[in-house]
Amino acid sequence: MTGRRVVITGIEVLAPGGVGVDNFWNLLSEGRTATRGITFFDPSPFRSRVAAEIDFDPQAHGLSPQEIRRMDRAAQFAVVAARGAVADSGIDLTAYDPYRVGVTIGSAVGATMGLDEEYNVVSDGGRLHLVDHEYAVPHLYNYLVPSSFTAEVAWAVGAQGPSTVVSTGCTSGIDSVGHAVDLVREGSVDVMIAGSSDAPISPITMACFDAIKATTPRHDDPEHASRPFDGTRNGFVLGEGAAVLVLEELESAKKRGAHIYAEIAGYATRSNAYHMTGLRPDGKEMAEAIRVALDEARMNPTEIDYINAHGSGTKQNDRHETAAFKRSLGDHAYRTPVSSIKSMVGHSLGAIGSIEIAASALAMENHVVPPTANLHTPDPECDLDYVPLVAREQLTDAVLTVGSGFGGFQSAMVLARPERSVA
Amino acid sequence: MTTSVVVTGLGITAPNGLGTQDYWAATRTGKNGIGRVTRFDSSSYPATLAGEVPGFAAEELLPSRLLPQTDRMTRLALVAADWALADAGVDPENLAEYDMGVVTASSSGGFEFGQNELQKLWSQGSQYVSAYQSFAWFYAVNSGQISIRSGLKGPSGVIVSDEAGGLDALAQGRRLIRKGTRMIVSGGVDASICPWGWVAQLTAKRLSTSDEPSRAFLPFDADASGYVPGEGGAILIMESAESARERGARVYGEVAGYGATFDAAPGSDREPALRKAVEFALADAGIAPEDVDVVFADAAGVPELDRVEAQALVEVFGERGVPVTAPKTMTGRLYSGAGPLDVATALLAIEEGLIPPTVNVHPAEEYGLDLVVDQPRTAEVRTALVVARGYGGFNSAVVVRAAA
Numbered sequence: 037m038t039g040r041r042v043v044i045t046g047i048e049v050l051a052p053g054g055v056g057v058d059n060f061w062n063l064l065s066e067g068r069t070a071t072r073g074i075t076f077f078d079p080s081p082f083r084s085r086v087a088a089e090i091d092f093d094p095q096a097h098g099l100s101p102q103e104i105r106r107m108d109r110a111a112q113f114a115v116v117a118a119r120g121a122v123a124d125s126g127i128d129l130t131a132y133d134p135y136r137v138g139v140t141i142g143s144a145v146g147a148t149m150g151l152d153e154e155y156n157v158v159s160d161g162g163r164l165h166l167v168d169h170e171y172a173v174p175h176l177y178n179y180l181v182p183s184s185f186t187a188e189v190a191w192a193v194g195a196q197g198p199s200t201v202v203s204t205g206c207t208s209g210i211d212s213v214g215h216a217v218d219l220v221r222e223g224s225v226d227v228m229i230a231g232s233s234d235a236p237i238s239p240i241t242m243a244c245f246d247a248i249k250a251t252t253p254r255h256d257d258p259e260h261a262s263r264p265f266d267g268t269r270n271g272f273v274l275g276e277g278a279a280v281l282v283l284e285e286l287e288s289a290k291k292r293g294a295h296i297y298a299e300i301a302g303y304a305t306r307s308n309a310y311h312m313t314g315l316r317p318d319g320k321e322m323a324e325a326i327r328v329a330l331d332e333a334r335m336n337p338t339e340i341d342y343i344n345a346h347g348s349g350t351k352q353n354d355r356h357e358t359a360a361f362k363r364s365l366g367d368h369a370y371r372t373p374v375s376s377i378k379s380m381v382g383h384s385l386g387a388i389g390s391i392e393i394a395a396s397a398l399a400m401e402n403h404v405v406p407p408t409a410n411l412h413t414p415d416p417e418c419d420l421d422y423v424p425l426v427a428r429e430q431l432t433d434a435v436l437t438v439g440s441g442f443g444g445f446q447s448a449m450v451l452a453r454p455e456r457s458v459a
Numbered sequence: 460m461t462t463s464v465v466v467t468g469l470g471i472t473a474p475n476g477l478g479t480q481d482y483w484a485a486t487r488t489g490k491n492g493i494g495r496v497t498r499f500d501s502s503s504y505p506a507t508l509a510g511e512v513p514g515f516a517a518e519e520l521l522p523s524r525l526l527p528q529t530d531r532m533t534r535l536a537l538v539a540a541d542w543a544l545a546d547a548g549v550d551p552e553n554l555a556e557y558d559m560g561v562v563t564a565s566s567s568g569g570f571e572f573g574q575n576e577l578q579k580l581w582s583q584g585s586q587y588v589s590a591y592q593s594f595a596w597f598y599a600v601n602s603g604q605i606s607i608r609s610g611l612k613g614p615s616g617v618i619v620s621d622e623a624g625g626l627d628a629l630a631q632g633r634r635l636i637r638k639g640t641r642m643i644v645s646g647g648v649d650a651s652i653c654p655w656g657w658v659a660q661l662t663a664k665r666l667s668t669s670d671e672p673s674r675a676f677l678p679f680d681a682d683a684s685g686y687v688p689g690e691g692g693a694i695l696i697m698e699s700a701e702s703a704r705e706r707g708a709r710v711y712g713e714v715a716g717y718g719a720t721f722d723a724a725p726g727s728d729r730e731p732a733l734r735k736a737v738e739f740a741l742a743d744a745g746i747a748p749e750d751v752d753v754v755f756a757d758a759a760g761v762p763e764l765d766r767v768e769a770q771a772l773v774e775v776f777g778e779r780g781v782p783v784t785a786p787k788t789m790t791g792r793l794y795s796g797a798g799p800l801d802v803a804t805a806l807l808a809i810e811e812g813l814i815p816p817t818v819n820v821h822p823a824e825e826y827g828l829d830l831v832v833d834q835p836r837t838a839e840v841r842t843a844l845v846v847a848r849g850y851g852g853f854n855s856a857v858v859v860r861a862a863a
Binding site for chain 2: 081082134135138139143144145146151152155156158159161162163165166167168169172173174175176177178179180181182183184186187190191194195196197198199200201202203204205208211215218222239240242243244245246247248250304305306307308309310311312313321324441442443444445
């Protein structure tokens, strides 16, 4: 491995509660929630009728009518986020060799909304098994292959280097950024536009999570439906969104006088090889991912100031994760604030990982730890400091963020100040 | 000094052969696996041909509990992974806990499974949707299921870049091994030969509408008019050369180089980026164009795309400067399965010293390619270049070479 270090120099977030980093950070730091009763379709047939939706007008965010027509909502998010991140970083990508600028976008479920809608049409409401190609929209292939998200982003920013979609379910957002970090470190590229996007709030997604009771049925109180680490938690709230980062090699970022949010100092992923949707309570493989990420960052567990948790709000996840923190950080887990922003913005599947990396970087930027909203009832199995309800001002120089997902994937990433002393 | 990464196991499920032996026996003799679609009635659609994997009896090869929760592509992938591990002589139980991971590519997930559940949703209601829908169709399913079936806890991943993704997955496998993981199960297996997948594929306007299996997929031919889609692919076992040496494994060859680029937006005046991907792969392998003994082409079968590929190869290797072949003319285009299958085929070509043919094609003179057609060509093959392109502008290239 080369000595190249990778830093975040640009961030854009589209999250429930508002488009843009300022709206996002205000929501988190004020501990407000953006979950509500589903408005995208009639949710009454479903067990779970709550979601964290974005009020998003693609035209207002600079997409042309043709771009809007050919892109699924998640692709639209990705392009808007990518343009915003590049603008935030102040980087002039035309000054770079385009073959040394790449794109990775993570997505768990791709163009699910577009596929669901278009299927309904070509099958005439599910009546035709031999679906009718005469009714297919011309850009349906872009929905078939979520790689179209990365294609759109690459075109939007003029990148011609190695580009792909990373799709590891609910860890896609961390793994996409982790993949990009590896490409910069190994020297294949100078700049990566990396992040993730998902827009899964559609009938088919609600139905499949209903079937395994993964989402909360708490539709009588949608604003308080997402309750990570709370004793009354009973499933996650589906969300949507995107976050994209600009990643650069440290020295070159310094040379151009870029604002540096944080270094991505360590990243690792492991699998539990156990069950497609189930988790063993011991958190062993996530703990291993955390250990390796810290090792890559050459940091001790005690250097972590804040843990940005996966905290989905399912019974099994929050217990699993709490065990993983104790297993990997030892006593330091009890001394470290842990919070789940999913309590406020819901769980946007593949997108949330990058959104949580953005939240982690902003926590370092502002020296404020976002809270876990809706946490009123302690759970004896979740006995760490989850920063209930109210954000906390504290010196925050290093953050651990983690993800856990279907397929058994467990990922961990460490963000730190680049100027720290590296042993 | 970077770690040398080698391939020590192959698992193949292809339209012209199930298992490495059958596949190679068919491929070296030019046996075509393309035919009329049997999985549904394709007669009402403009395209009617596909490369289907024949005689795949999942119920005999996999535990019955896995069948209701898996799409066809996952069943094919699980079996290919079993075969690859067996071929490599690897029992993951004997490895340290995090020594082996899985990186697969997917282009469109478990699309047939998805169609069935969408049909239930819209015709019967949400409560009829399978509990397995939450993971059976998504792009990560093959990595997850292979990891669970074989107990692989090391670093894993899933790459989606349409037909280029399979090579990108192998490159990511190599990267993880270079970062310290001992072994990676990698490759890609795809299948979306169902009405819903068919209609989605038709919208790209690249499928051949010919109904003659020998005339439908003719890359680099003046009569090229699109491609035939197929299903299947290959799963490979990759490990560091040191690991292979230690355990005395049979080595098929080394994954020596990789390059990837992306095309500029449609309408741009920038040149196609494929040539750069090839040049990056050669540079990464530390070789010159004259060191390459054969090119396994992407072979889109779409005239504009064939022209771009031929031009890139001529610019790098000179006119008729290197033998070029497209065994995928026997299987159709396998999406994320294509690159790994071509890499496996290249390794088998190295082993036997024989370049498998491109079938049914009469090469158009204008392309300036030395296309290996009709008959296999005996040749000393030490180094092969494999090219794959994905819809939208993904270009990837991998160099494989005989073990040192």
